[in-house]
Amino acid sequence: MKDPYEVLGLDRDADPDRLRARYEALRARYGEQRFQDGELGNEGARLLSELEDCWKVIEKDIARRESSKKYGGGWGEIDSLIRAGSYDEAQDVLDSITDRDAKWHYYQSIIFYKRDWLSESRSQLMIAVQLDPNNAKYRESLNKLDMVMGNPSARATDVGAGQGPYAYDDDMYNERYRQQQQYQQQQSMNDAANTCANCALCYCLTETCCACARGCS
Numbered sequence: 001m002k003d004p005y006e007v008l009g010l011d012r013d014a015d016p017d018r019l020r021a022r023y024e025a026l027r028a029r030y031g032e033q034r035f036q037d038g039e040l041g042n043e044g045a046r047l048l049s050e051l052e053d054c055w056k057v058i059e060k061d062i063a064r065r066e067s068s069k070k071y072g073g074g075w076g077e078i079d080s081l082i083r084a085g086s087y088d089e090a091q092d093v094l095d096s097i098t099d100r101d102a103k104w105h106y107y108q109s110i111i112f113y114k115r116d117w118l119s120e121s122r123s124q125l126m127i128a129v130q131l132d133p134n135n136a137k138y139r140e141s142l143n144k145l146d147m148v149m150g151n152p153s154a155r156a157t158d159v160g161a162g163q164g165p166y167a168y169d170d171d172m173y174n175e176r177y178r179q180q181q182q183y184q185q186q187q188s189m190n191d192a193a194n195t196c197a198n199c200a201l202c203y204c205l206t207e208t209c210c211a212c213a214r215g216c217s
Helices: 004-008 016-033 038-071 074-083 087-095 102-114 118-131 136-148 170-216
Strands: none
Touching: 004 016, 004 038, 016 038, 038 074, 038 087, 074 087, 074 102, 087 102, 102 118, 102 136, 118 136
């Protein structure tokens, strides 16, 4: 795809209102041209399709710039967007960072976690820990996430009481961990009930066999 700004004939730092006005003018021009006969109409349809694809990219750029002005840019911007529940915007800003270091994967794991993609979140945390094995925050977050996911290798003594996998996710973590604990307790109760039922069945069968044996004798 061509450079979106070249398609509009404007620079990347052009004012958003100017970009939008140029897009609307070109859309009207190509929209009219596509209804003409022959190759001219085909060219209008092609240009309109190209314009729409380019505008999707430019719209994301505009939103990212406005978000950067609002939150200050960088990791602080990503953090603020996550706190605000703007996960798509946070992902866009994260994707714009080319240095995929441990911190990058840590923030990617947070976004996945907030979307309830726990397995993907854990995979990103594993990468963060591998890239920065001495980072206690990453290792603690991984262990907490394992607790949420019911991983038997996770140890509650390794994590802070009442703390979630991420600094601003305590409530979500506590609820998920409570649900996991309830599920495990219910499973234990079901297993115990099944064991008792099996024992009672075995006892009844044994008594029946014995009674039959006594009757036959």
